[in-house]
Amino acid sequence: MNITVTVNGQAYTRDVEPRLLLVHFLRDELGLTGTHWGCDTSNCGACVVWLDEAPVKSCTVLAVMADGKDVRTVEGLERDGVLDPVQQGFTECHGLQCGFCTPGMMMTARWLLDGNADPSESDIREALSGQICRCTGYENIVRAVRWAAEHPASETEGAAP
Template identity: 60%
Template sequence: MSSLYEEINTPPASDIPVRRVTINVNGEARTANVEPRLLLAHLLRQGFKLTGTHTGCDTTNCGACTVLFDGRPIKSCTMFAVQADGHDVQTVEGLASASELHPLQEGFKQEHALQCGFCTPGMMMAAKALLEENLNPTEDEIRWALSGNLCRCTGYQNIVKAVLWAAEKMRAELN
């Protein structure tokens, strides 16, 4: 029997301890029966089918799995799903509204801040956390805020530009 990895609402085998969790994902309450050792990244990807959160290194280094946990960026590959019970999680899928992209999404496209796209969701989530605290960051502040996210394709220069682009647009929208 599956240990609730994919079929999150099927009854568990009797010998596997499970816990029911409720997580507010992108503004929607989601529940699942999970094994205590199930990682948050895996619940998001396989359980909730939100595959925009990627797992790159499994060791909290690469940041491809970055999501916002109660608004703060965390690496979901080293947090257990049960730790998220009752908390708020935002993933890349929650960035855009039905009608429009988030300025970071637009900025990343405009400034050619992505190539293979694998690190991109984590990068954008880390950048979102920065911009929520500081809408007028310097280049150094952006580089520091993104230093937990690795990119192998772009060399970061355009990622920094994209965040600046988004910050400018968000400031303009405020005025």
């Protein structure tokens, strides 16, 4: 099937098999390997991207379902060489260890902050509850999201990545 998907603001047209998952479209067809492929069963959340401004686990979405839609990946968080506050927060607060879950965590955190600029610890934990981190115990991830909430983009612009 011929599809056109806008990813991080750029339109891509490809001929794909109807059974191709969005995670494989992003990684294999477009070379955007920031979206990680973990469990393939929607349990881990490493593959979270935005589909028309809503977080989805891209291992459960067919690429053809994204035809005509906007997709945002972790590569789309950084703007003009400046890290998104969520990315900066993960750096400042040591919100990652192995880094495998990090792209999905960041995409969910950005979605949360876009809808709730001052989330409580409980709000953060609930938003991230559909994602698994096997390394950190979540404490520094929650701190990273709070850091991002306390340092909106206007304050982090120009910060060294």
